[in-house]
Amino acid sequence: MTTVTDNAKEDLIRLLGKEKVFTRDDGKLDLGTFDSYGTDRTKVYKPNYQILILPETTEDVAKAVDYAYQNGIAIVPSGGRTGYAGGAVAKDSEIVISLSKMNKIVDFDPFLGTLHVQAGMITKELHAQAEERGFYFPVDFAATGSSHIGGNIATNAGGVRVVHYGLIRDWILGLTVVTGKGEVLRFNGEILKNNTGYDLKHLFIGSEGTLGIITEAVVKLTKPPKDIRVVFLAVPEYKNILEIFKETHNFSLPLLAFEFLTDYCLNKVKEHLGVSDPFPAPSEYYVLMEYEISEESDEEKLFAILESITEKELITDGSIAQNTRQNQTFWKYREGISESLSLAYTVHKNDISLPLRNMEAFLSDMQSLLSSKYQGFEIALFGHIGDGNLHLNIVKPKELSDSDFFQRCKQVDPEMFQLIQKHKGSISAEHGIGLLKKDYLGFSRSQTEIDSMRAIKAVFDPKGIMNPGKVF
Ligand SMILES: Cc1cc2nc3c(=O)[nH]c(=O)nc-3n(C[C@H](O)[C@H](O)[C@H](O)COP(=O)(O)OP(=O)(O)OC[C@H]3O[C@@H](n4cnc5c(N)ncnc54)[C@H](O)[C@@H]3O)c2cc1C
Structure with a gap:
């Protein structure tokens, strides 16, 4: 080069x-x-x-x-x-x-409900543009005030409502890209149905800039939820979290989000963002659930869910937000974690995904690994648990230098990734591989898969100029 x-x-x-x-x-x-x-x-x-x-x-x-x-x-x-x-x-x-x-609207189709935008549009702005037109774009998370829709597509972003709406991949109809040869390709336009061979846009979704540059996107919109209820629960044991999730399947009420955090995370948010305690007594774990409420009988269903998990002694306390302000406070407990940690600490992040049924066994193995390799370190564990996605953050002890800390984490990571492999998970649920995880790609993808990815890259980027050294 x-x-x-x-x-x-x-x-x-x-x-x-x-x-x-x-x-x-x-x-x-x-x-x-x-x-x-x-x-x-x-x-x-x-x-x-x-x-x-x-x-x-x-x-x-x-x-x-x-x-x-x-x-x-x-x-x-x-x-x-x-x-x-x-x-x-x-x-x-x-x-x-x-x-x-490149942050402008190119077009809007009111019939299907799609927005054609340039890829540099800030995600929150896309939310606002959809809302102005009576629609809703559901991909949302704590960084959407700064992230671009193009960056979201390049990383196949998830966020807090994947459990209901899916990943951004599910919301892209068309893409315009410039390949590593400088060619402009327009995939699919704005049509819903198009079975004419390989759907090449999906190769660019999640490609982390290694195939070309996404310059425009046609995104699908949906109708906003009529009303929502945010519920915050105090949960004494990890295994209860999954039981609560299972319980939600027994009620036909749309669950928009199912998130969890530990008491350590809640304390960091309280310390740095000045929010008050959710409950009189602390709990080892907390769960945030968000439900869509469309009619009066939905309120009854929500009470029935809470009654059922209380009767089964899966929670020690719980509260339904009474107004928009309380909704925001409950969400802050969860969405303020990354910000609180980054304000005051250096952290090593792992963004893990596992089949839910293997989660408990994985966590038990993970706890043993953490207590032997990170003795005395503080750990922040939270995530989109309804999607099987854990954010495991190792917090740097004050006495360690940044370089010693990252060195130590680099030594432990392969053992963590072996555990993920053993329990059939992925080493990156939503953040991507980039530079940080590329040495470990083999824990989640076979050599044949990696070779196929390289061959695909060579088609769109024959000289290897697009984001070289990232992913592989
Ligand atoms: C507080 C916080 C919370 C977060 N929560 C979540 C979450 O819940 N879910 C989630 O998925 N992620 C989350 N993230 C991670 C991050 O916000 C996402 O990965 C996001 O999609 C990145 O978008 P961006 O525009 O910032 O991309 P960047 O960081 O600028 O780039 C990311 C990658 O995409 C490539 N890229 C960027 N734009 C383009 C383009 N137009 N064409 C081709 N390649 C491009 C870059 O080269 C890079 O490889 C979070 C981050 C923070 C800070």
Whole structure:
């Protein structure tokens, strides 16, 4: 791979215009420092790159990628930089292409209920645009105030309502992409049915910028839930959490979210975000459930669920939020965890997915591993438990340096991944592989699968310029 030459900036300015090409000397940019465009939330890697491009159209992106292709220069696609896998880190003199200025609506179809948007639209803005038109876009999580829809698609983002609405993959009708050869491909447009061979858009969903740049997307919308109820429960034992989840299947009431956290996590949120205790007495675990309420009889169903789990002694306390403010407080207990931890601590994150039926056995093995390898370390455990997704955060003890801490975690990770493999899970539920997990991809994918992925990459990116070194 060639590195960026002195001529590259002038060449790119000639192709795209002065207002779209930047170097470090250009000072502060709209959304932060030059370096901030070439990094994400991992805090593990330092950005090192010289040229940033802020395109405004798919054609701009195609011209920039074509230039990089002709000159063999590597590219890092950059979205909202909220990723936790190092996917948007430019540390080897790549050109960074940020989609931040590609944030416009292209079209709206009121018949099917779809929005065609540029990929740099902030996810929360997409929520607002859908709402303005009487629709709802259900992919949501604590970083959607900064993440881009393109970044969400590139990581196949999940979030807090996957248990009901699925992953973002389920909400994409069409994609426009610029491949690693600088070609523009428009997959599927805006039609619902199209059985004409391979559905290539799905290869780009979750590809972490390794096949090309997603520049536009047609997203499906749905109707918003009529009303919701958020319930917060105090749960004494882990196994009760799964029993409560199982219990919810016995009632025909749409469960939109089923999340859990430990008392340690709740205490961090209380400490850093100033929220009050949910219950008079603490509990080892907490569960947050969100239900859709469409008619009066749904309220009765909700009470029946709570009655049933109380009678079975699965909870020690519970509360239904009485208003929007209390809804927000309950959600803050869960969604404030990552923010609270990142405000005050260095953490090593594991984003694990397991079949629910294997979860209890996995947790027992995991506890043994944690107590032997991370003796005295604090652990924050929470996640989208209804999806079988655990966020396991190891908190750095104050006395350890960052490098000693990450070194220690790197030594323990393979043992953790062996356990995940043993219990038929995945080493990355939703954050992706990026730089952080690429050495361990083999714990979740076979060599034949990895070889097939490489062969697919070679089709769309024959010179290997798209986000090289990420995923594999
Ligand atoms: C507090 C917090 C909570 C989170 N909770 C969740 C959660 O519940 N569920 C979840 O799934 N994730 C979660 N994340 C992780 C992260 O927000 C998601 O992975 C998100 O989808 C990343 O989007 P982004 O725009 O920030 O992408 P970035 O971080 O900028 O990039 C992520 C990857 O996508 C590539 N990329 C970005 N844009 C494009 C594009 N247009 N074309 C091609 N490739 C591109 C990048 O090169 C990189 O490999 C959370 C993060 C934080 C900080």
